[in-house]
Amino acid sequence: MRRYNIAGLVVFLLAVGGLFALSPRNTQKVQSAFLGMISPFLRTGSSLQQRVVAFHEGLKTLTQLEQDNKTLLIQNAQLRTGLGYLRDLEQENNRLRHALEYRERAAFNLVPARIIARDSSTWWNTVRIDRGVDDGVEIDMPVLTEDGLVGKTTAVAGSSATVVLISDENCKVAATVEGTQEQGIVTGERTSNSLQPQISLIFLSKNANLRPGQRVFSSGAGAVFPAGVSIGVIKEFKKRELDGYATIVPSVDLTTLEDVFVVFGKK
């Protein structure tokens, strides 16, 4: 082996050793700095991808567009009606809570974000969004859509952030089951990927006897995720040696996710 190969190997091992010695906080800084560096390229790639998709969608016939327009108009009218009704209910609910000296149930401050890239790794389920420190996004902020919980932010750079999805084994959410006193932890499956997101509810009591179709919500324990956000619907319940275990169908379609909201605390 030539002399400079040995020198190169020594420098290489020292550099890797230096990286291994990084503290979690410094690792996070390195991660955020790299995310900041790569995000302009991801944004460009994302906008190019959108243009291609838009071009394909733009090739619709006039009849298709007319049909789409009709459907959207009907949906819009339905949503407007529903929204008005819900506003009345919210006001009434708050009035009643006030009368009972309860704290008013406040909505969240939501900041819209667009997904600019998906993780290309096989075993980690993350996405990158186009909001970062400049927009007030911090680490460990919940991310959701109108349908339910998506995940939470991990690495945050200037104008982008990484969101670990609830289908990732490392994203754990304290949860409750509708109509029961059951509490458990929602976690992703190791073999889950963005094509087949799999999540489960663990640490339930053995006698929980949950039925398929029951809804699962975040319980708010742990102070990361707000309470009452829909996570999914029970698909199957199994008794294990020590606890109960349920598989869940996520409320949000994580495979086609495009726009999300970052939760910034209460209004």
Next chain:
Amino acid sequence: MIFFLILAASLFVSLVVQQFIGPLPWLHGTRVLLMPIVLFYGALAVPFWAMLILAFIAGFMWDALTVQIAFTRDIATGHAVASNVEISLGWSILLYAALGSLMIGFRPLFQRGRWEVHCLLSGVLTSAIVLAEYLMITLRRGEFVFSTEVWWRIGGAGLVAIILSPFCFFILSSIAEAVGYDTQPRQEKEQE
């Protein structure tokens, strides 16, 4: 030097591009990994020390994007503080360097213009990367789960790499030729 910089830039570009390629539904959600193919070509085309730099760049970028950090809440401020790194930043660098070194062993054949073995090897080594990642996660989190799905994703990544590597190798070889880089240094030619 120019070709080395081109290879380094290609690693970055391939990393960005593979972020926009979705999982393959017909191959159990296998992901397309382009960066390892570029790295393996680099291992064949540049000297050992340069391969180490390429492995460092590739491994660092990959880890910076994938390493997961656990957070705890600071009681005083209420802010999240990084408390634990699941798999240390830098482990992929060692993995890439080790696999790149294996690839170097097949350089004489590559310099004779024979690519078949290297394309197959690219696939095998890409699968090895995915398997190593899975083993690292499993060792860290516990509970060995080796379902058919897991094996398909490990093998699928390699299969895709075998299909894509001839194209990648051709493009990179053409670039090397265009910039006047000789993948067979004079000393090695004399040895032959």
